[in-house]
Amino acid sequence: MLILNSPEVTQETCLRWKRESPIAFVPTMGCLHDGHLALVQRAKELAPKVVVSIFVNPLQFGPNEDFEKYPRVFEEDCRKLESMGVDLLFHPSVKDLYPDGFSTKISVGEIANRLCGAFRPGHFDGVATVVLKLFEITSCDYAVFGEKDFQQLTVIQQITRDFNLPVCVIPFPTVRADDQVALSSRNSYLSSSEREAAQKIPQALSAARKEALSNPHQTVGELLNKITPELSREGLKIQYLEITQSRRLLPTRPEERLESLSQPHLFVAVYAGSTRLIDNVSLNSGQ
């Protein structure tokens, strides 16, 4: 496995590879868990060359967020990727990606300001900026993103469409632990009692999905009222709990009936102690 820090050398290498074969790419912030490794496995099925990046992107962290404390375990990550047969690990420094004089920003628009975006101003613009850069550096034909960060996936799909990026964005279903909690590098922040509380999240989402499918005649407000108590107890604090519609994650009104929505999707962000956890589930019968 090649390990490169330099954007220029990585770009040259990938452009050379691309002449011979397609490239699949998995961007990560490191601290790799089985969810990441499932994305890498999917990438290996998509293309003969697989590139993974590890970069904790300061642009997508707010001033009071966990940029400094975000877990970094580079050598362990390397071993995992090496053993999976990854071809290139791109591991730039902040200065490599944002040298002096860097000034261009992306604004994704409406979709970046809802759900998580409402609580993390600038977060998705920062994600979009780094992902565009990584797409350019790796010349990837495919890029795999987990549905755990469903809004992020949607933002990437938006910039890919809007900028005509020649990249096929591949969604991958959320990978869950035995207790059904969605895998996340931030789960390492949880105490054992917080972890137990966190189990309420997938339980509530799963119950919501069942409810929605068995009674699509109920309204958005009715369904949210049913699951809010599930998430409010046991040491969790809801930041938002929302049902969106369409692939553009448009807001819905409480009085709208589920059956009238196209691609209804339930999103939640909660705090377990000081750790923020997100999860989501489709309320569509097809999925």
Added chain:
Amino acid sequence: MLILNSPEVTQETCLRWKRESPIAFVPTMGCLHDGHLALVQRAKELAPKVVVSIFVNPLQFGPNEDFEKYPRVFEEDCRKLESMGVDLLFHPSVKDLYPDGFSTKISVGEIANRLCGAFRPGHFDGVATVVLKLFEITSCDYAVFGEKDFQQLTVIQQITRDFNLPVCVIPFPTVRADDQVALSSRNSYLSSSEREAAQKIPQALSAARKEALSNPHQTVGELLNKITPELSREGLKIQYLEITQSRRLLPTRPEERLESLSQPHLFVAVYAGSTRLIDNVSLNSGQ
């Protein structure tokens, strides 16, 4: 010459070509003059495949600017490009490039807010957005930009660096008419007396360059004072007249000596009647 409207078909075509040979690209707004054709000629020297786009980009026009009235002579343009052996002319509609739901914008930062940017808010962000899209659609290895729009060229170099675009941006010297007026599609707006007045612009720039090279000890303010009267008479109205430094076109102060500046560059925008004309010249001895 292939003529295509569809971004998807153009992208497929260019990606196929790119496997065999490099692609050079010249973006234009049409109404092609010899300046454009010199860029196309340069593109032909750079790569075996040459793509030209004609697209009057609404994003880079202000609400009171000449988007509607901008000259459009598509068939004449086609003949010119065909006779030069251009391989592909990309000619999308506004809806092709900005379909419903398009929402992502680029902000280039400081450099987009100076010089022309101070008088045309959002102009360079609009340029950057469409050029990024065109780079993605054409997969170009080279892109040729005229130095007549020097700030635009600088903005494109900025986004190319900032987004790690795998494109080599090639500047091309301003092409001038016999009377030394820089070629511009907007020159067609000029009456004959305005055209005569416009000749003062290259004369003043040329005099300024001579002055600067022969007396680099003088200050920015002194040089600007010498040429301001030249540009103020004869039916011209100065919008701005500025000396910048560095490839990032940083502002200078009136008391700074020319010899203390790196890459000093003189920029001017004037009105001849209701037509806005721009021009620029390097004050560097090397150029």
